[in-house]
Amino acid sequence: MTTSKATREQLRRHNRQLMLHAVYSGLADNRAALAQETGLAKPTVSDLIGELIDEGLLIEVGRGQSTDSGGKRPTLLQFVPDARQVIGISLDVDRVRGVLCNMAGKIIAQHHANLLDIEGHPVIAIVQHVINGLIAQLDAPLLCIGIGVPGIVENSVGVVRYAPQFGWQNLPLAEILTDCFQVPVYVANKAEMAAMGQFAFGMPNDSRSPVVVLLNSTIEIGMVLGGAIYHNGGDISSLHVSRHIGQHSETGRLETFLSWPYLKRRAELLRQEHPNTTLPVTGLTFMHMQYAALHGDVAAQILVEEITDILAQVFSWIIAMLRPDHISLAGGIVDLGETVLNRIMDKAESLVQPELVQSVKFSLAESYELSALGAVAEALQNELRLVR
Numbered sequence: 001m002t003t004s005k006a007t008r009e010q011l012r013r014h015n016r017q018l019m020l021h022a023v024y025s026g027l028a029d030n031r032a033a034l035a036q037e038t039g040l041a042k043p044t045v046s047d048l049i050g051e052l053i054d055e056g057l058l059i060e061v062g063r064g065q066s067t068d069s070g071g072k073r074p075t076l077l078q079f080v081p082d083a084r085q086v087i088g089i090s091l092d093v094d095r096v097r098g099v100l101c102n103m104a105g106k107i108i109a110q111h112h113a114n115l116l117d118i119e120g121h122p123v124i125a126i127v128q129h130v131i132n133g134l135i136a137q138l139d140a141p142l143l144c145i146g147i148g149v150p151g152i153v154e155n156s157v158g159v160v161r162y163a164p165q166f167g168w169q170n171l172p173l174a175e176i177l178t179d180c181f182q183v184p185v186y187v188a189n190k191a192e193m194a195a196m197g198q199f200a201f202g203m204p205n206d207s208r209s210p211v212v213v214l215l216n217s218t219i220e221i222g223m224v225l226g227g228a229i230y231h232n233g234g235d236i237s238s239l240h241v242s243r244h245i246g247q248h249s250e251t252g253r254l255e256t257f258l259s260w261p262y263l264k265r266r267a268e269l270l271r272q273e274h275p276n277t278t279l280p281v282t283g284l285t286f287m288h289m290q291y292a293a294l295h296g297d298v299a300a301q302i303l304v305e306e307i308t309d310i311l312a313q314v315f316s317w318i319i320a321m322l323r324p325d326h327i328s329l330a331g332g333i334v335d336l337g338e339t340v341l342n343r344i345m346d347k348a349e350s351l352v353q354p355e356l357v358q359s360v361k362f363s364l365a366e367s368y369e370l371s372a373l374g375a376v377a378e379a380l381q382n383e384l385r386l387v388r
Helices: 002-024 031-038 042-054 121-135 173-181 190-202 254-258 260-273 286-294 298-322 332-336 338-348 354-358 370-384
Strands: 058-063 075-079 085-091 095-102 107-114 142-149 152-154 159-163 168-171 185-189 210-215 219-225 228-235 240-245 248-253 326-331 361-365
Touching: 002 031, 002 042, 002 058, 002 075, 002 370, 031 042, 031 075, 042 058, 085 121, 085 190, 085 370, 095 121, 095 370, 107 121, 121 142, 121 173, 142 173, 142 190, 142 370, 152 185, 152 228, 159 173, 168 173, 173 185, 185 190, 185 228, 185 370, 190 210, 190 219, 190 228, 190 326, 190 370, 210 298, 219 254, 219 298, 240 254, 240 298, 248 254, 254 260, 254 298, 260 298, 286 298, 286 332, 286 338, 298 326, 298 332, 298 338, 298 354, 326 332, 332 338, 338 361
Parallel strands: 085 142, 142 185, 210 326, 326 361
Antiparallel strands: 058 075, 085 095, 095 107, 152 159, 159 168, 210 219, 219 228, 240 248
């Protein structure tokens, strides 16, 4: 009996999601059109629409046009994005970023907290602090929470299998936060969340297979393939690539050549070779590199060229293996600017068929809240199937 009841409840939930998605996406805007679009019986559609109106998720907005054969004009339906709010959280090695959004991805409030080398369960306490800071700013019921975490995440059960930055292993994060806040919590890799954020809120509707390359404390990729998030991407820091310096070349892990400690050491060596460089001794940033390179600083130009050499290999591998229609570069590295992105594209054409590279659109994902927005999109997709 329990199994039968669960099945009926799951079917009803699924049908509600069909209704909401059809209205949200513009596939249907009245009860008769919904019955035709979903294949559900008209009494079932009317019953479910009544529920959704009572809950404030849909409203009636007047009469539509009658059909060519005449008849009663249909009552039009409209989705209400402000009826519920969603919290999205993104964790990085040094910061927790949170956003409060409506169901259309509009940011209503933001809240951040520094981690400062904290590990283990104290990190959870800071995540809870950020969530509480956003809950205090709610002006509609909280629907759900999405969390993006660097590392290996089993999203189907919300367990962080391995996140060495925080000392986490087999941590049931979704369960812990669900017990705390009493709403559904969805957890996934933060690069996957970044890809979901780009797909849902950050790019044209004609992109069905975008990839995000996220470079912060780790190097990770997130993928949406054929309109569906791919949950087996994530950290590619151990991928082996080659680097050329003058007449010499060497092979090593991606994290070796693109990690921030390595780039600072490389900048110091170049500073010794080019003492007139304007690259700062302390507080070096990607923005410093970009500014110095644009103004003819040889050390900065060499460093930027080496970075683009490595990223061209990553982009070429992605293009050859995954055939995306859009690649976005995300993270602090976007401060290197469009010129660097163009250099990566030019170099990629020498590594794979130029036609493959030319078929892909490239962009910089400049929002620091991208993974948090993606967490919102992931939560909405799981809870209401609202993402396009």
